[in-house]
Amino acid sequence: MTSLEKIIHLTTQSEYDCMGDEGRIFDGIDLSKVDVLGQGTKHDICTSSSTKRIVNQNEALGYVTRSGICHSFTANGRCVSMFKTLFTNYCTHDCKYCQNSTEFKRNKTIYSYTPEELARITISLYKGNYIEGLFLSSGISSDENLTTEKMLETLKILKEKYNFAGYIHFKVLPGVSYEYIKQASEMADRLSVNIETPSNNYLSELSSTKNYVKDILKRQYYIKKLEIKKELPAGQTTQLVVGACGESDFDIFKRVLKEYEEMMLKRVYYSVFNPVPGTSLEDINAQPTWREHRLYQMDWLYRVYSFSEKEIKIAFDEEGFLNNKDPKLYIALNTLDSGVDPNEASYDELLRVPGIGPKSAYRIVNYRKKNKIYKREQLQNLGVRTKNATPFLKINGTEYSRIDRWIECQTQ
Ligand code: SF4
Incomplete structure (x- = not known):
């Protein structure tokens, strides 16, 4: 039994049936699916959030560190536990670093939730006080709007059928229509779309199916429009994979400045590149974790300490890299x-x-x-x-x- 299965088992013992060789089933849902789709988001980062939504202190939850459960911190430092999952691990994109990619060379089982299934799992964890929110991402089937429709349907069921009032971080899929982003903003606290790299040139080295400007920056701009209208309590964030395609820290810094200044982002997250066996980049060396740490410090200097661009540039060497010093x-x-x-x-x-x-x-x-x-x-x-x-x-x-x-x- 995996850790996430154990949580569900502990939370809902009366509804749990062990089916032996046929797999473990909770309320008609295969728990292997819950575990695989939970593991599928492990590189998505959400370690900080700043929603204005007040969560009742009487609903304080227990601390768990398990696959599929992550922790975010609100602006006042309170820890929020979230169920972090993909809706499906089926994807028609070919991102070279990703295990959901069409380029992935090993056998894998494709799983997808139905909206009702995912809502039931989420509400079970919520009622069991294991989570206070949902972080929902997904692989993308042939049509990003169709996948998003199902993700939105999940949120509707959670809110309308189960009266879910927890925190929601919703991943906007590259290329999805404005109308769907607007619907997501009406139900989620925070939206994010991953830029992954600092520029179109770098993204084209990692994926032949995603367009940096059309699929990503344009969606960020849509989210910004909604944020200006105050339709998104915790704003938007994004994430970069650090070091997958030879980009320098200064390349990243230049993009990050634009993200904060032009897209009004609340936070940029950095995820240092680690090769996943079976992907096209499996033989590329992992980047040192200190690189991620130094980028977060650089980000902090700009965002919290209000250091100027000119001052921060001093920290980069001639080739545009930060050294391993504060x-x-x-x-x-x-x-x-x-x-x-x-x-x-x-x-x-x-x-x-x-x-x-x-x-x-x-x-x-x-x-x-x-x-x-x-x-x-x-x-x-x-x-x-x-x-x-x-x-x-x-x-x-x-x-x-x-x-x-x-x-x-x-x-x-
Ligand atoms: S679009 Fe997302 S899920 Fe699909 S291959 Fe790329 S990174 Fe992976």
Whole structure:
């Protein structure tokens, strides 16, 4: 019995029948299907969400880490568990990295839900307090609109028949019509369409069937229109596969800027390339996970710390790659020539010091209205990570040496 089967078994014991060699069946649904379609979304990322929808604290759920269940965090830091699944693993596209692709060389069983089946499974997990929401993606049959119709039908059944009020993240399929995206926005909290690569040239290396502008960017623009009309509580996000086709981090950064500025995205997610056995890219080396981590840090500098494009560019080497160092530290080492005085520096200047984040910068600015900062302990009490910050500060006239900064850099 797989982990997801166990959850369903525990949740609905009275309805569960073990059928021996014929497979495990829950309420007429083959549980192998539940497991395979749950596993099929493991590269789709949704680790953060920022819906304005209030979820009743009395409905707090237990913590589970299982295949098919993922966790997102709301803007206030609360963890939300979601049932993450494909509607079908049948797909007519040929993306070289994907196990659902037409290029996949191994035998696989094709599964599809009916809308009623998927709604029943979701509501069982929801009633059992294992999930608070649904993350619904899918392979794409010959017509993306037909597949989307079935996904939307699932949401309708969930909401109208079962009164489901949980969080919904709905994947918009490449090429789907505006009318279907609009219908999805009326039922889902968040929509996303994966851009996968930073440009059309890179996408064409990975897929001959998807068009970057027509199938993806145009759909993002449709979602943006709906967001402007306030029809989407948690906005739109997207995801990139990092390093599947030789693109540099700077190529990714340039695309990400456009995503935030032109498409009004809430978040971009990065999924480092890992070859899947049986796909056309199975012999390509996996990318190091630190690459994904450094891209998230770069993203954070832009989105949360409001670093300019010009400042962030400093973190890339001549070939356009980030090195395996905290980009904020790297930028500070290359720009902060003299110590920053916490009594004099502006909020923005403080934010550029490693070890000082938005909260601690804000606290320093407030604290110094009535107090003078003359020792490190005061900063520590205000939430500053003094181990990282001290080599870049001038406190009470004392500036720390370059060798300290160098050591700090080496120990990150
Ligand atoms: S469209 Fe999606 S599911 Fe289909 S092959 Fe490409 S990545 Fe896989």
